[in-house]
Amino acid sequence: MGLRDEQGMMAIGVALMLIVVLALFGGTLWQYSMAELKRVERTEQDIQALFLARAGAEIVMAAWLEESVGEKPAGVMERIYYNRDSGHFQLTEPSDYLGYVDVVVSIIDDPQDSLRDGLTQIVATSVVDGVSRTATATTYPHLFGHDPSLAWYSERYGTIQMSNAFAEEPVIMRTDNRASNNPLHVDNTLPGESEVVTVQFEAPAIVFESPMILGHNIGSGRNGRVNVVVCAETIFFDEVIVSNLPSSKPFIITYPDRIYSVILKVPDGMGILGFEIGAEDPTAKYGTVYFDHGTVSKQNYSWGFLGGISKKVLEVLKVKNTSKNLAKGAFYFKDDTDLSNLAADSLIPIPDSESRSDPFKGTGTFVWE
Amino acid sequence: MKGVTDSESGFTLLEVVVAIAIITMLTVAFAPLIVSSVQRIQWAGTRMQELYTLRSEMEKSLASESYAKTSPEVSTHKQMPNLRVWSGGSNTGIEGLVVRVGDFVSFLPKGRGD
Numbered sequence: 001m002g003l004r005d006e007q008g009m010m011a012i013g014v015a016l017m018l019i020v021v022l023a024l025f026g027g028t029l030w031q032y033s034m035a036e037l038k039r040v041e042r043t044e045q046d047i048q049a050l051f052l053a054r055a056g057a058e059i060v061m062a063a064w065l066e067e068s069v070g071e072k073p074a075g076v077m078e079r080i081y082y083n084r085d086s087g088h089f090q091l092t093e094p095s096d097y098l099g100y101v102d103v104v105v106s107i108i109d110d111p112q113d114s115l116r117d118g119l120t121q122i123v124a125t126s127v128v129d130g131v132s133r134t135a136t137a138t139t140y141p142h143l144f145g146h147d148p149s150l151a152w153y154s155e156r157y158g159t160i161q162m163s164n165a166f167a168e169e170p171v172i173m174r175t176d177n178r179a180s181n182n183p184l185h186v187d188n189t190l191p192g193e194s195e196v197v198t199v200q201f202e203a204p205a206i207v208f209e210s211p212m213i214l215g216h217n218i219g220s221g222r223n224g225r226v227n228v229v230v231c232a233e234t235i236f237f238d239e240v241i242v243s244n245l246p247s248s249k250p251f252i253i254t255y256p257d258r259i260y261s262v263i264l265k266v267p268d269g270m271g272i273l274g275f276e277i278g279a280e281d282p283t284a285k286y287g288t289v290y291f292d293h294g295t296v297s298k299q300n301y302s303w304g305f306l307g308g309i310s311k312k313v314l315e316v317l318k319v320k321n322t323s324k325n326l327a328k329g330a331f332y333f334k335d336d337t338d339l340s341n342l343a344a345d346s347l348i349p350i351p352d353s354e355s356r357s358d359p360f361k362g363t364g365t366f367v368w369e
Numbered sequence: 370m371k372g373v374t375d376s377e378s379g380f381t382l383l384e385v386v387v388a389i390a391i392i393t394m395l396t397v398a399f400a401p402l403i404v405s406s407v408q409r410i411q412w413a414g415t416r417m418q419e420l421y422t423l424r425s426e427m428e429k430s431l432a433s434e435s436y437a438k439t440s441p442e443v444s445t446h447k448q449m450p451n452l453r454v455w456s457g458g459s460n461t462g463i464e465g466l467v468v469r470v471g472d473f474v475s476f477l478p479k480g481r482g483d
Contacts, residue, residue, distance in 0.1 A: 011384070011388065014388075015388075015391055015392075015395075018392060018395055019395055022395055022396070022398075022399040023399070025399075025403070026399045026402040026403050026406070027402075029402070029403055029406035029407065029410075030402055030405075030406045032406070032410065033405075033406040033407070033409035033410045033413070034409070036409065036410050036413035036414075037409055037412075037413055039413070039417075040413045040416045040417055040420070043417065043420055044416075044420055044472065047420060047423075047424050047473060048472060048473055048474070051427060051473045051474060051475040052474060052475070054431070054475050054476075055474065055475040055476035056476075058465070058475070058476045058477065058478055059454055059463050059465075059476055059478070060454055060455075061478070062463045062464075062465065062478035062479075063454055063455060063463055066463075073454070073455040077454045077455050078453075078454050078455065080454060082474050087467060087469065088467060089467065089476060091453070091454070098474060103454070
């Protein structure tokens with residue numbers, strides 16, 4: 001068979017075709033595999049950058065949360081690097097680093113959106129091998145009880161201010177976590193005074209992120225009966241300890257009452273009616289309360305012979321006529337429920353509910369956008 | 370023109386052997402390229418799955434400090450040294466865990482996530 005005859009030509013054609021087909025097939029496969037490799041690499045860097053950006057935001061967020069009002073970080077933060085060798089975040093550029101994060105803290109200026117206007121926003125932008133990702137965290141629309149506009153308590157010391165207050169937004173009650181011995185408490189020495197004093201905090205929702213131990217400083221506390229009224233449709237408590245130090249006359253001098261309690265109230269125009277939840281009183285108003293902490297108690301004290309105060313038993317608060325602890329529970333509370341003097345129908349357990357409802361579950365001060 | 374199928378002449382044994390040899394040579398020449406490409410595609414698929422698993426593990430670790438501390442998937446978690454990210458205020462540094470899952474790294478501040 002010569003090359004010039006038909007069969008020879010066909011053989012060359014077939015061979016060439018085979019070369020072309022194989023080359024095309026191999027080339028396409030190679031290109032596809034390279035594209036897949038690139039995609040994997042890019043995805044990996046993208047996820048690395050995302051978590052690095054979140055790390056930067058978390059670091060600045062932690063700094064923001066630690067600072068008191070007026071001293072919070074603002075503007076451009078120091079660049080943060082992740083050092084591969086030491087496995088730490090640092091501010092100086094290491095020789096071998098995974099990537100870096102630039103974080104900016106700003107106040108949102110959006111007069112068109114009253115819910116967002118004035119909120120603090122943390123924007124963290126990370127770069128890993130040229131791949132950039134941004135993580136944004138924003139404070140949710142709420143006030144802190146210690147913000148100057150409310151001043152319900154001292155952030156530093158936890159002392160409750162004895163004047164009524166009202167807020168239109170949800171309020172977070174949180175004391176400075178750097179200071180020790182600073183639960184929310186009554187600490188307002190007025191010797192000789194022995195009366196009923198009521199202080200009311202009102203908001204649509206009130207979230208206690210710090211314990212409220214009303215008799216924390218009972219030795220120097222206010223004489224008389226102090227009712228801290230928490231007026232909200234939804235209330236989330238941390239640890240709650242009400243205090244009971246009844247008056248006594250062990251010798252000649254009469255020592256006064258120091259009885260500090262928490263009263264739960266439903267704001268006007270809010271709450272649900274008893275018939276909706278099968279309560280005994282169908283017309284009574286109810287709100288919802290969540291006790292997140294494992295302690296909801298009454299601390300009993302007594303006056304000593306020379307005026308000293310001694311602690312008596314810590315009484316765990318239970319739903320009246322049942323053995324159900326309030327701690328870690330979720331309840332409908334009747335308007336004007338006094339925690340230190342619970343009536344039988346004042347708290348109705350919410351069926352199948354966790355101790356904290358979903359809207360606030362797991363949220364810190366910031367939400368990711 | 371006379372069609373191929375009409376031709377009565379066939380291939381000699383030598384022609385067939387040469388043709389098979391050429392086809393084999395061509396296939397052998399392209400085989401490594403094809404095999405390595407297929408292997409790369411398979412590896413990419415496995416790695417992608419691995420990345421999503423690691424990402425999910427990382428999310429879980431960041432959601433819970435206690436999980437981050439106990440999870441066998443977390444290769445390292447260590448206390449952060451003081452880190453002063455801004456010069457104002459009384460901030461003396463940030464404490465928390467550096468959470469590392471596979472090649473992913475993030476940070477969980479102390480007291481958060483539980």
